[in-house]
Amino acid sequence: MKKIPVYLTFIIMLSSLFGCSTSNKIASLKPVPSENVPMVYKTTTSFVNMPMEITLKEIENQLNKSLTGLIYEDNDITDDKSEMKIWKTGTIKLVEKDGKIQSILPLKIWSKFKYGTEFMGLNDTREIDMNGTITLISDAKLSNWKMNTNSKIEDFQWSESPTILVAGKKVPITYIINPTLSIFKSKVAKKIDDAIEKSCDFKPYVLDVLEKMSTPFETSEQYETWFKMIPIEVYVTDAVLKKSKIEMDLGLKCSMQTMVGQQPKNTFDREVVTFKAVSKMPDKTVATVAAISTYESASRIITKNFQGKEFGSGTRKIVVQKVDLWAKDGKMIIALDMTGSVNGSIYLSGIPYYNSITKEIYFDQMDYVLNSKGILTKTANWLLQGIILKKIQENCRYSIKExxxxxxxxxxxxxxxFSPMKGVFVNGTMNDFEFEKVELTNNAIIAFITTTGKMNVKIDGME
Structure with missing residues (x-):
């Protein structure tokens, strides 16, 4: 039996595949989806400007909670020939007065003074008791998140006459102490300033707020999408006392991550957050958000684009019945199930882009994916014509406006x-989104977009 020449076999194959009266079946290889896609899809360094205000009432509350009972004690008489104890006996009141803080403190003061000379032991000590309300006027600053005051005593109002201990008995000395009160004023004011600085340290509260804000939160339950913020540096300007509030600009340099899948861990570490003082702060916030489209939803939308449309040239025409999408090696694979002059599936590859005017994802540099034997080329060469591919490409797009x-x-x-913790309130505004880039995952197309806005933080009523 004679062998059929190779060229004759090729002609028979072409005749059977390109019959004009019947449809042809495509048997092309299906590109396998990528599997090695990382779960972290976006990391960006952002700056969040958060003007912060702390009411005097809040400082008053924190001061009263931290200062109770004995608020100062000095038992060493050898350093300055005096001992002193100061007790808080009532609620401290703070008000603004001419750009300064006026503090009204109910106090009890006990002091022991050593006087005389060490020569031949000719010295003695006396104990003084004072019980009343002291009014301080203070220049206040917030430095390194601690409230620093430089106070002077404005007034003493005695609830009990000052006394001195003589021979075991308390003897009233109001007529003596009032003219010589300046001896005590600077020392008592300094001790009050020390107590205020120690009790009004707001840095731990700022770190508590940042820790709450760093807790990942779910932005889409359906797509299992999470947003996570990681603080890097915190900036703060000098504080200003205005309208019974201490105001400052707080800036936060942070990285923002958009993640898909399981809830990410909170990796906040308060020990590594850096605090820096600055003279001026940018007045806007920049944040990045992900617009996510699963391949299933995108395929459904694009399939609708092809309904009722024919593609072809001459007598050859095809109709796309169904579209499927997936990712492979950083490109989109678009699978088109078709009927007509050719039956079966063809596979296109393309790179996703974004049209900012129509707010649509579309695919550029689109081309056919051919198998290694070139069967598709021989089966339906006319599909490779640029005009047909362009018509198909025009319909492979979908809107992400929603x-x-x-x-x-x-x-x-x-x-x-928004209140991440009791007594802390965040408010702000957000502008329209601007497109940044498109990334492909193993189950979704993610369009990353940025937005600008403003934020402010108010501290009032913390526990």
């Missing part, structure tokens, strides 16, 4: 009197 709206909607609750 995703953008949903992304903005998910962020708004965190800008509307």
């Amino acid at each position: 995703n953008l709206d949903e992304g903005k909607k998910s962020m708004l609750p965190y800008l509307n009197n």
